Structures are given as structure tokens and as C-alpha cells.
Amino acid sequence: MFDEPAPLLLNSALMNLLNSILATIISIFPRWIIKPFAKPYVAGETIAEALVHINALNEKGFAATLDILGEHVQTIDEATDITKSYIEILDSISEQNLNCNISIKPTHIGLDISYETAKNNLFTLLAKAKELHSFVRIDMEDSPYTDASIKLYLEALIHYDNVGPVIQAYLRRSTEDIKRLNSEKFNVRICKGIYSESETIALQRKTEINDQFNQLVKAILTGDGYVGIATHDLNLIDALENWISDNEISPDRFEFQVLFGVPMSGHLQSLLAKGYTVRQYVPFGKDWHDYSVRRLKENPSIISYIFKNMFKMD
Ligand SMILES: Cc1cc2nc3c(=O)[nH]c(=O)nc-3n(C[C@H](O)[C@H](O)[C@H](O)COP(=O)(O)OP(=O)(O)OC[C@H]3O[C@@H](n4cnc5c(N)ncnc54)[C@H](O)[C@@H]3O)c2cc1C
DSSP: OOSSOHHHHHHHHHHHHHHHHHHHHGGGSOHHHHHHHHGGGOOOSSHHHHHHHHHHHHHTTOEEEEEEOOOOOOSHHHHHHHHHHHHHHHHHHHHTTOSEEEEEOGGGTTTTTOHHHHHHHHHHHHHHHHHTTOOEEEOOOOGGGHHHHHHHHHHHHHHOSSEEOEEETTBTTHHHHHHHHOSTTOEEEEEOOOSOOOTTTBOOSHHHHHHHHHHHHHHHHHTTOEEEEEOOOHHHHHHHHHHHHHTTOOGGGEEEEEETTOOOTTHHHHHHHTTOOEEEEEEESSOHHHHHHHHHHHOTHHHHHHHHHHHTOO
16 A cells, blocks of 8 residues: 555654744744755855856856845835846856846836836846847746736837746736737746735646646747746656657747756756756845745755755765
């Protein structure tokens, strides 16, 4: 009846229990405790540190996208400072000839202050990115920002083609959004969605979310768009890869995307070996704490994994 002997099952049940307790209490840990756990997910605090990681990823064959950690800025000065930092990043990427673009959160460049503030900053970034042949990905935040983020994308698309949104597979509206946005200029990242959303607007069951993820990617690839398939779900990656191969979809229509530091059991190397583009999303900056707590809550087993490494346990 069981695939594994009883002591092993008990062991893994205990680990699961320990992991879920850790995931619950992790938000109240002081920063100095979180910092070693954050390290695998965050590429340092400064642009210079982040660029060292981007160079290393490029050398291994990965493309990258850089994200300055942080969101919900409340003053125009802060939003301007973030925009200037992104400009500095775009310049450095170009100077060092790196295979890397940028990902921005609308509330990090001023959407909480006003739509116009975010739009002006986005357009400043897009003009710079265009000059340097780069690309700006508009990350998708929680549902109060979905409409404004898509509106920002559509307004930007009138003037720029080096811009793309993110669509979250868990949102019930996403099938309609993809139908509306799909075109040959459409360059979208599909991810499952990370925020806690109500059942009225978001699918809750993993099987339903996976199913919608599959359908959205296929809708783009049977249409004219380009898709970043952003997931660590190995079954989903395999299923889509098989479908892509059966349908002879050209590799210039899609790429795989993962978050920096998430263990992928050798899968990324095998995707690279097949000639696919694999892009790592690389966050960095002083605001590493909240981001890392979100990542650790998503996969608390990483905590015991790091403990094992620290103490050389088997
Ligand atoms: C490149 C990229 C960009 C993203 N951009 C956005 C965005 O703009 N907006 C948004 O709402 N969400 C974004 N996300 C997050 C995404 O929505 C999911 O919350 C996250 O990727 C987890 O879902 P999953 O598809 O990996 O599948 P899951 O079913 O959650 O996970 C699959 C497997 O991967 C493991 N895993 C997942 N995450 C981690 C982790 N952090 N550490 C270790 N193991 C992990 C799980 O334990 C599980 O074994 C992005 C994700 C990626 C990869």
C-alpha cells in the first residue's frame, strides 16, 4: 500500500509539520535570522553585487531580468529615485553587454501616488530601454492593481514595442485578458500568481490553476504572441514542453522563466541543452526582507535544506 517504509513516512510527516510551523512563524523572526535564508534568493543589496550574479548567470547560458526589491512607494521623490536606479541598471547592462532586461512593479514607480506618476516613470524607462535595445517587463501585483497595470501596458504599447505585462493564471479574468491582448506585439509572462486573492476572483485549487496556466500558454502560442513560461512546477514545465514539441512551436516564440535561487533539480540545464531560452528573475536591493519571507513561506522545506547544509546533516 505504501511506496515508502513507515519510518520514512513518519520522518517526512514530521518534516512537513516542522516546515509548516516555521512558515507560520517566520514573519516574526528578526532580520538577522532571516538573512542567511534570504541569501540564495537575493542577489545582494547593490547594483554592483547584482551585476556580478548576472555575469555569472550569462556565463552559464541563462538570460536574466533584474528587479529592484520594493513596492508601494508613497512619495514622488522615492518613485523618481527608483526610476533613476533602473536607468543606471540599463546603462550598466548595456556597458557590460549583458543578456538581461528589467522587471518593474507599478507601485514601485509610483502607482499608489497616481496613475500619471507611474506612467511618466514607465515611459522614461521605456525610452531609455529602447535606446539601449532592452525590454521592460511590468510585473503584476495584487488584484486592486490589475486594471491599472494592463492600462499602463496598453498605453505604453502605442509608443513602444519593448514592453510586456504579466498575467496571473489564478485570476478568473485571465482567459478574457489574454483574448483581448493577444497579438503579434504581445510579449507576456504567465505565472500562477503569488498574492492571496478571494475565491470570487481567483481560482484556489492547484489543479484548476495549473489547467488555466496550460490553457493560457497554449492560447498565446496558437495565436501570435511571445510567452515567458514562469513556473518551477516540473510537471507543468514537462507537459508544456511536450505540447510545444508535438506542435512544432518555434523556440523564438517562448522562453522559460524561474526565480533566482529556487532549486530545480537539473531541469534548467536540460532546458538550456535543448536550445531553449531560460531567464532567471534576479531580485536585489535593501528591501530583501519581505521578498525573502514570501519565498520562504512558499517553500519552507528550503529552511530545513539550508539547516542541513549549514550543519552538514544528511
Ligand atoms: C520568473 C517569475 C516571475 C514571477 N512574477 C510574478 C508576478 O509578476 N506576479 C505574481 O503574482 N507572481 C509572480 N511570480 C510568482 C508566481 O506567481 C508563483 O507564486 C511562484 O512562481 C510559485 O508558483 P510555481 O509556478 O513555481 O508553482 P508551485 O506549484 O507553487 O511550485 C512548484 C514547485 O516549486 C517549488 N517552489 C515554488 N516556489 C519556490 C520557492 N520560492 N523556493 C523554493 N521552491 C519553490 C514548490 O515547492 C513546488 O515544489 C513569478 C514567478 C516567476 C518564476
